[in-house]
Structures are given as structure tokens and as C-alpha cells.
Amino acid sequence: MSARAASAEVRYGPLVAALAALALVAALASLMVGYARLDVPAALADAFAGRSTAAAVVLEQIRLPRAALGAMVGFSLGLAGAALQGLLRNPLADPGVIGVSGGAAFGAVVVFYSGLAGAFALAMPLGGVAGAVVAALLLYALVGRGAGTMTLILAGVTVNSFAGALTALALNLSPNPYAAYEIMFWLMGSLADRSLPQLWLALPLTVVGWALLLASAPALDALTLGEDTAASLGFDLGRLRAQLVAGAALAVGAAVAVTGAIGFVGLVAPHLLRPLVGNRPGRLLLVSGLGGAIVLLVADVAVRLIPVHPELKLGVATALIGAPLLYSLIDRMRREA
Amino acid sequence: MRAIAACIGVALLASPALAKPQRVVSLNLCADELALRLADPGVVKSVTWLSQDPRSANMAAKAAALPANDGHVEEALAYDPDLVLVGPFADPASIALLKEVGAPVAEVGAPQTLDGVRRQIRDLAAALGAAQRGEALIADMDARLARVAVDPSRPRLKAVVLRPNGFTVGPGSLVDEILARAGLDNLAQRLDIAADEQVPLEVVALLSADILILDRDEASAPSLADAALDHPAIAALARRMTIVSLPARLWTCGGPEVAEAVERLAVAAARAREATQ
Amino acid sequence: MRIAARGLVVRYGERAALAGIDCDLVSGELTGLIGPNGAGKTTLLRVLAGLQRTDAGETRYDGRSAAELGRAALARRVAYLAQSGLSHWPLSVDHVVALGRLPHRRPFSPPSAADRAAVEAALAAAEVAELRARPIGTLSGGERARALLARALAVEADMLLADEPVAALDPLHQLRAMALLRAAARKGAGVVAVLHDLTLATRFCDRLIVLAEGRVVADGPPSALTDAVLAEVYGVTALRGERDGEPFVVPWRAAAPNLRN
Numbered sequence: 001m002s003a004r005a006a007s008a009e010v011r012y013g014p015l016v017a018a019l020a021a022l023a024l025v026a027a028l029a030s031l032m033v034g035y036a037r038l039d040v041p042a043a044l045a046d047a048f049a050g051r052s053t054a055a056a057v058v059l060e061q062i063r064l065p066r067a068a069l070g071a072m073v074g075f076s077l078g079l080a081g082a083a084l085q086g087l088l089r090n091p092l093a094d095p096g097v098i099g100v101s102g103g104a105a106f107g108a109v110v111v112f113y114s115g116l117a118g119a120f121a122l123a124m125p126l127g128g129v130a131g132a133v134v135a136a137l138l139l140y141a142l143v144g145r146g147a148g149t150m151t152l153i154l155a156g157v158t159v160n161s162f163a164g165a166l167t168a169l170a171l172n173l174s175p176n177p178y179a180a181y182e183i184m185f186w187l188m189g190s191l192a193d194r195s196l197p198q199l200w201l202a203l204p205l206t207v208v209g210w211a212l213l214l215a216s217a218p219a220l221d222a223l224t225l226g227e228d229t230a231a232s233l234g235f236d237l238g239r240l241r242a243q244l245v246a247g248a249a250l251a252v253g254a255a256v257a258v259t260g261a262i263g264f265v266g267l268v269a270p271h272l273l274r275p276l277v278g279n280r281p282g283r284l285l286l287v288s289g290l291g292g293a294i295v296l297l298v299a300d301v302a303v304r305l306i307p308v309h310p311e312l313k314l315g316v317a318t319a320l321i322g323a324p325l326l327y328s329l330i331d332r333m334r335r336e337a
Numbered sequence: 338m339r340a341i342a343a344c345i346g347v348a349l350l351a352s353p354a355l356a357k358p359q360r361v362v363s364l365n366l367c368a369d370e371l372a373l374r375l376a377d378p379g380v381v382k383s384v385t386w387l388s389q390d391p392r393s394a395n396m397a398a399k400a401a402a403l404p405a406n407d408g409h410v411e412e413a414l415a416y417d418p419d420l421v422l423v424g425p426f427a428d429p430a431s432i433a434l435l436k437e438v439g440a441p442v443a444e445v446g447a448p449q450t451l452d453g454v455r456r457q458i459r460d461l462a463a464a465l466g467a468a469q470r471g472e473a474l475i476a477d478m479d480a481r482l483a484r485v486a487v488d489p490s491r492p493r494l495k496a497v498v499l500r501p502n503g504f505t506v507g508p509g510s511l512v513d514e515i516l517a518r519a520g521l522d523n524l525a526q527r528l529d530i531a532a533d534e535q536v537p538l539e540v541v542a543l544l545s546a547d548i549l550i551l552d553r554d555e556a557s558a559p560s561l562a563d564a565a566l567d568h569p570a571i572a573a574l575a576r577r578m579t580i581v582s583l584p585a586r587l588w589t590c591g592g593p594e595v596a597e598a599v600e601r602l603a604v605a606a607a608r609a610r611e612a613t614q
Numbered sequence: 615m616r617i618a619a620r621g622l623v624v625r626y627g628e629r630a631a632l633a634g635i636d637c638d639l640v641s642g643e644l645t646g647l648i649g650p651n652g653a654g655k656t657t658l659l660r661v662l663a664g665l666q667r668t669d670a671g672e673t674r675y676d677g678r679s680a681a682e683l684g685r686a687a688l689a690r691r692v693a694y695l696a697q698s699g700l701s702h703w704p705l706s707v708d709h710v711v712a713l714g715r716l717p718h719r720r721p722f723s724p725p726s727a728a729d730r731a732a733v734e735a736a737l738a739a740a741e742v743a744e745l746r747a748r749p750i751g752t753l754s755g756g757e758r759a760r761a762l763l764a765r766a767l768a769v770e771a772d773m774l775l776a777d778e779p780v781a782a783l784d785p786l787h788q789l790r791a792m793a794l795l796r797a798a799a800r801k802g803a804g805v806v807a808v809l810h811d812l813t814l815a816t817r818f819c820d821r822l823i824v825l826a827e828g829r830v831v832a833d834g835p836p837s838a839l840t841d842a843v844l845a846e847v848y849g850v851t852a853l854r855g856e857r858d859g860e861p862f863v864v865p866w867r868a869a870a871p872n873l874r875n
Contacts, residue, residue, distance in 0.1 A: 009706075089702040089703075217721075217722070218716055218721050218722075221713060221716065222713060222716055223702070224701055224702050224703050224705060224710075224713065225696070225700070225701055225702075225710070225713060225762075225765070226696060226698060226700050226702070228660065228665050228694065228696045229694065229696050231664075231665050232663050232664070232665060232689065232692070232693065232694035232696075233713065233714075233716045234685050234686050234688070234689025234716070234717045235685075236685060274703075278705060278706060278709055279704050279749070280703070280705060280709060281703060
């Protein structure tokens with residue numbers, strides 16, 4: 001904690017505006033990048049005029065959902081990461097690291113491969129949410145009262161291992177011969193060839209999750225001084241926990257159901273942006289969401305530019321950046337302790 | 338090439354072949370199907386479980402009446418067979434074991450050309466002592482192929498094949514020849530790929546094919562691989578190109594069912610020509 | 615404001631942290647809550663702040679229960695300063711002090727002029743104004759304690775319940791902080807402070823409540839802290855005296871066994 005930390009703070013309004021603008025740029029970049037040469041302006045013109053040329057179809061049905069989902073999922077992961085860190089009072093909490101994404105993946109896998117999703121489309125994101133809730137509750141039971149970093153990481157490893165094993169088991173039990181090989185998608189995530197219907201399906205639950213999380217900002221600020229002080233400042237801690245768990249489960253669960261589990265976005269974004277909001281957990285929420293959107297969109301552009309077949313899974317790209325960061329964070333915390 | 342060798346061969350090993358085997362066990366899906374078509378009733382004692390699934394097999398109804406095996410040599414021996422049919426990638430150790438106990442083995446391959454298909458039917462028919470039935474099967478297939486009329490003067494329509502997980506079919510395979518027989522050009526050649534590879538959906542959409550061939554069947558259990566073929570972009574493309582569903586079972590084994598594949602494609606080609614007029 | 619507590623009982627398993635407490639606290643008074651370790655001082659303070667459930671008894675704020683008053687109103691009118699003094703994130707001092715205004719602020723609206731004024735007043739009163747931009751983790755123990763006290767003052771509550779507010783301070787700042795608490799009481803707030811230093815307690819407090827083993831042993835002006843009480847509760851004898859009209863009490867020796875119960 002250096003004296004420099006406080007001085008990095010910038011004004012909130014301009015910060016949010018700048019991040020939003022960057023996110024927009026990243027989304028546009030995502031639209032422009034792909035595997036086929038696409039004349040984007042022409043495709044846009046076709047789409048607006050209602051001409052369903054091949055270019056318009058590619059733009060509307062393939063690239064647009066990919067960019068929109070990249071922004072939506074990135075925002076959810078960044079926001080949920082910041083919220084979980086505020087709740088657990090620990091900068092290492094990230095939906096992937098602590099197992100919430102893994103639980104969501106298991107929930108989504110059960111719903112999809114059992115055929116439930118075919119009967120009732122909304123079952124898919126709901127399955128992800130249910131899995132996320134169970135994982136979050138399990139985790140909170142172990143580390144809820146501000147247990148130390150070691151316990152948090154161990155709990156996350158446990159929940160993740162268990163969820164991953166159950167996911168693999170469910171996939172192997174599926175009668176479809178392809179299922180067993182699809183584990184890489186669920187555990188590492190991808191935005192490739194996602195569709196507009198998937199975006200619309202995940203969006204309502206996600207937005208509700210965002211609202212719950214963003215509304216908790218003042219309470220998270222109060223929690224900086226500990227549970228007793230926060231309660232004395234008028235915040236209902238039981239309700240706050242429920243709100244944060246529900247919000248994170250909704251946002252992360254719906255996202256994972258569509259894209260698989262993508263980790264470390266909720267670690268990288270809050271970490272980079274925290275100094276810019278004076279370390280205040282409340283203000284970090286929105287800023288971290290925007291940062292997460294930027295990180296994920298940039299990673300998604302990168303995996304399409306890297307000439308590897310098949311396409312690199314997004315979770316691999318985020319882990320390549322995020323895991324070394326996690327390592328250095330743990331190392332720093334260990335040395336400061 | 339091993340493939341060609343497989344196409345050519347029926348290898349008879351060890352003991353002298355009986356004139357007409359009475360107890361045949363098949364340990365391979367493609368062998369199952371041919372054997373069920375060619376052998377006398379009651380001669381085939383067991384087939385693999387795969388051939389009983391209508392999604393992936395052509396003779397599912399007939400196969401369902403027989404006991405299923407998992408493709409293991411030990412299971413075959415339980416029937417005291419006088420002919421065991423194996424696939425092209427059978428384990429040499431298993432074949433050696435069969436040789437030791439004196440059970441004749443015939444290998445069924447994966448032909449890459451129509452001529453190869455005919456040769457395989459003949460060879461297996463001979464091994465089963467059903468040469469006449471073999472010829473009839475070939476004749477029937479050839480007749481169906483002949484009925485598919487392709488006007489050589491008209492430009493060939495362009496087609497691209499899309500399989501689960503976004504895989505396509507490379508040049509030089511049996512599917513290629515089936516496409517050609519139906520009067521279609523496999524656009525995979527333009528993509529500069531040597532064998533079966535994954536093609537991004539964007540690329541498929543922008544290829545300006547006339548016909549999109551989907552290896553899709555009415556699903557049993559769901560998977561992401563199959564769901565990839567349900568992408569809305571494909572439905573949107575349906576307005577611009579003809580889409581035909583062609584399940585893999587019609588062309589992976591290289592049996593007489595390839596004629597049906599050619600027929601379906603020819604019908605689709607005719608539809609596509611009408612649509613552009 | 616008047617906080618009236620009757621028959622408070624709090625049990626942790628077999629042990630009773632509070633074994634039946636009655637007390638009344640009013641605005642305008644600085645009350646010192648003293649007693650040996652484990653006497654129940656922190657528990658009592660937390661009950662009065664509405665943070666701790668009781669197994670028996672009730673607490674009323676101007677005649678109303680905490681539930682009737684409502685969480686938000688209680689937060690505005692009763693401020694609590696925890697003993698532990700932690701801050702999970704390295705906020706700067708002015709941001710920490712500004713947290714004290716949360717009970718008064720509408721969520722997501724910017725701080726009002728009244729909020730800003732309260733923060734400035736609190737920073738000045740606790741003498742941490744020149745530290746305002748420093749991250750709280752870089753402060754010394756005493757500076758941090760003053761910053762957190764400023765946070766509690768910023769609430770501008772009717773009642774301030776402070777758990778060992780001066781324990782970490784050096785002598786100069788201890789005197790100033792006690793003077794500050796007394797001034798706050800004179801201005802109309804009620805202040806209850808858990809204290810270990812007997813001289814500070816007798817010099818500055820209008821009233822002392824002495825706890826031992828979960829019960830009130832003495833409750834009254836500082837003169838209520840008699841030798842008998844000292845021996846019974848602390849097991850010590852003390853030197854007493856007076857200077858400029860203000861008393862001092864210095865623990866001197868362990869009490870002989872027959873002077874204790």
C-alpha cells in the first residue's frame with residue numbers, strides 16, 4: 001500500500017466516460033475482425049436497407065452477437081469480480097478463481113445435455129444461474145466471514161475441482177458421441193459462432209444481476225471498515241450478502257450458459273482500475289464492469305488474429321494474462337503480511 | 338496407401354475358407370451393414386451396437402434383432418465363428434489372436450471411390466458365399482446412379498459440406514466423388530485445405546455456394562457440435578442458397594447407400610437450378 | 615436522546631457475557647464504561663448500538679425499540695466506533711471519514727453541502743485534516759485511531775458509542791481526544807466510551823459505569839469509583855489525588871486478598 005495509491009485517483013465521471021468510449025471502440029474492433037474479409041460498411045448498409053446479402057447475414061447473425069456478447073459477458077465478469085471482492089474483502093476473489101463460474105458451467109451442462117434446454121429455452125441460462133448459486137453458497141459457507149486469503153483460494157480450488165469433475169462426468173454420461181469432447185468449451189469458454197437468440201436469452205437475467213450488484217455500492221463502501229461498522233451505518237448485512245450472491249449468480253450464470261466459463265476477467269479488471277477510484281469498492285463496480293468488457297473484447301479480437309486452428313479458447317487467453325497476475329498478487333500479499 | 342490396400346482386400350487368413358460360412362460375427366459398423374445385406378438369414382450371429390442406432394446406421398431394423406457386441410474379439414469367439422469381420426483399423430494383436438484359434442478373418446475397408454465400393458461389395462460377397470447377391474446389389478446401385486441425370490453442358494453448381502463442429506469435407510474423398518456424380522463442385526478445394534478441417538461459419542456464409550449440404554440428422558441427444566448446425570445464420574442463408582440435409586451414415590461406410598446420397602443431392606441440385614431461374 | 619436498557623442478558627454457550635444489565639444513557643453526558651477485560655464492555659456497547667442480539671432484556675431509544683425506529687433512523691442517530699480499527703481497502707483519510715455520512719446520504723446522489731461541512735468539521739476536530747490525502751494504511755496507530763474517530767464524529771449522531779477510542783493514542787492526543795469527546799457531550803450529543811485509563815475516566819467523564827462479569831457494579835459520578843469498587847473489580851489499590859479541581863486515580867498495588875471479595 002504505497003502513498004502513490006491514493007494519488008492515482010481520477011475524477012469519476014470522466015473515468016466512466018473514457019472507459020465507456022474504449023469499450024465501444026473495442027466492440028467496433030470486434031465487429032471488424034473475423035475469419036473472412038467482410039466489407040463492414042457495405043454490410044451495414046445492406047442490413048439497414050433490409051437486403052439479406054451474405055455480408056449482411058454475417059454481420060448481423062455472426063459478428064454482431066459475438067461483439068455484443070463479448071461486451072455483455074465482459075461487463076458481467078468485471079462487475080461480479082469487483083462485487084465479490086468487496087463482499088469477501090479480498091482482492092483475489094474472481095468468479096472463475098473461486099468456483100462460481102465452474103458451478104455455473106455444471107448447471108448449464110446438466111440442462112443442455114439432458115435435453116431440457118430444447119424443451120424450454122430459458123432453462124439454459126437458469127441452469128447456469130442455479131449452478132452459480134450453489135457454488136457461491138458453498139463458498140460463502142467456508143469463507144463468508146472474511147476468512148484469510150489462503151482459505152479463500154483453497155475453498156475456490158475445492159469448488160472448482162468438484163464442479164469441473166461433475167461437468168466432465170455429465171458430459172461423459174451423455175448419449176451424444178460429441179459430448180465428451182466438448183469439455184474444453186465449458187471449462188475454458190468461447191465466443192465463437194454465438195447467435196442472436198442466445199444473446200436475447202441471456203440478457204434479461206444478466207441485467208437483473210447487474211442491477212442487484214450496482215445497487216450494493218454504498219454497502220460495499222461501508223463494509224470497508226468491517227461488518228460491525230457497516231451495520232452501524234445502517235446496512236443490513238444479511239440482505240447485502242443475499243443481494244450480492246444473487247446478483248453475481250445471475251450475471252455470471254447467464255453468461256457462462258452462453259459462453260462457457262471464462263476466468264480471470266473479474267480479477268484483472270478490478271485490479272487495474274482500483275487505484276483509479278481511490279480504492280473505493282462502491283465506485284469500482286461500474287468501472288470494473290466497463291473494464292471487463294474491454295478486456296474480454298480485446299482478448300476475443302486477439303484469438304481471432306492468432307493463426308491457430310482450431311480457434312484458441314477465450315479462457316486460455318485470459319488465463320495467460322490473469323494467472324501470472326494472480327501469482328504476483330499472492331506474492332505481494334504474502335510479502336506484506 | 339493403406340486406404341487403397343484396404344479397399345482392395347479381403348484377407349483370408351489361417352484355416353482354409355469354408356465354401357459358405359454359417360456363423361458370421363461382425364465387429365465393425367460398415368461390415369455389419371454389408372454383411373446384413375449380403376448374407377443368408379440367420380448366418381450373421383452378432384453385430385456391433387452402433388449398427389442398431391438408426392441415427393448412425395442404415396440397417397438398424399435388421400440389426401436390432403441380433404445380439405449386440407462392443408467390437409471386442411473375445412465377444413466374437415463366444416459364437417464359435419467361421420468368419421469374423423473387422424474394420425480397417427483393427428488391432429493387429431486381435432487379428433493374431435483370431436488366427437491362433439483358427440477363426441478366419443475378413444477385413445472391410447473404407448473405400449474412397451465408387452469403384453472401390455463396387456470392389457468391396459464383390460469381395461465380401463465372395464467371402465460370404467453370396468456372389469450372386471453381391472452382383473445384384475451392385476447392379477441396383479449402378480442403376481440408381483445411372484438414373485441420376487446430369488447435363489454435362491450446364492455449369493456445375495457449387496456446393497459446400499458442413500458437418501458438426503463446423504467441419505467440412507476435403508477434396509479427394511468419397512464424398513467428393515458423390516458430389517461430382519450429382520453434378521456438384523466441392524468448394525472446399527477453393528479453401529486451400531487438404532483434408533477434413535474446421536471452417537468458420539463466416540467463411541461458409543461468404544463462399545457464394547449454390548448448395549449447402551448439412552450432415553445433420555434429427556437429433557437424439559443434444560450436443561454443441563450438432564447445435565452448431567442450427568445457427569440462425571444458416572437459416573438466413575437458406576433464402577440465398579439451397580440447403581439439403583445429408584446424414585453421414587449415407588456416405589461414411591461406402592456401401593450401396595451412397596446411391597441414395599447421390600439421389601438426394603441431385604434432387605437438391607435440380608431445386609437449386611429452379612430457384613435461380 | 616435517551617437510551618434505556620433493561621435486563622440485558624447475552625450468553626455465549628455456557629458463559630454469560632451480560633448477566634442482566636440495567637442502565638440509562640442520555641445526551642449531554644460523557645459516560646465512561648470501565649471494567650476489567652472480559653467484563654462485557656464491548657458486548658454492552660454493541661447491544662446499545664443495535665449490533666448484538668440479546669437473549670433477554672430490551673433496549674429503547676427515546677422510548678422506541680430499534681425495530682420501531684428503523685435501521686436508517688438508528689444509523690443516523692447512533693454512531694458506533696469499533697475497537698478493531700481495521701480498513702480492508704487502502705482508502706485515503708478523507709474518503710474514510712466521508713463514510714460516516716452514509717446514513718444521511720441518499721444512495722447514488724452526490725454529497726450535499728451539509729455532508730461536506732460535517733466531514734471538514736470532523737477532520738478538524740480529530741486533528742487529521744492535514745492527513746486527508748494519505749491512505750489510511752500508511753498512518754501510525756495513533757493517527758489511524760484519530761481518523762476513525764473522525765469518521766464516527768462525521769455521523770453527527772445524537773449518541774456516539776466508542777469502544778476504546780483512545781487506547782492507541784499518545785498522551786497528548788489522548789488528552790485532546792478526551793477533551794473533544796467532552797466538548798461533543800457539552801454540545802448536546804451523548805457519548806459513551808469504553809476506557810482503560812482510570813485517570814482519564816475520572817477526569818473527563820460526567821458519569822462512570824463499572825462492569826464486572828457481566829453486571830453493573832457501580833453507576834454514578836466519578837466518585838462512585840471507590841476503593842472498595844477498585845479492589846473488588848480490578849483487584850488493585852490506587853493513589854488518589856486532585857489537581858486544579860480535577861481528580862486523578864493511579865493504580866498502585868495489587869489489593870491484599872482480604873480486601874477483594
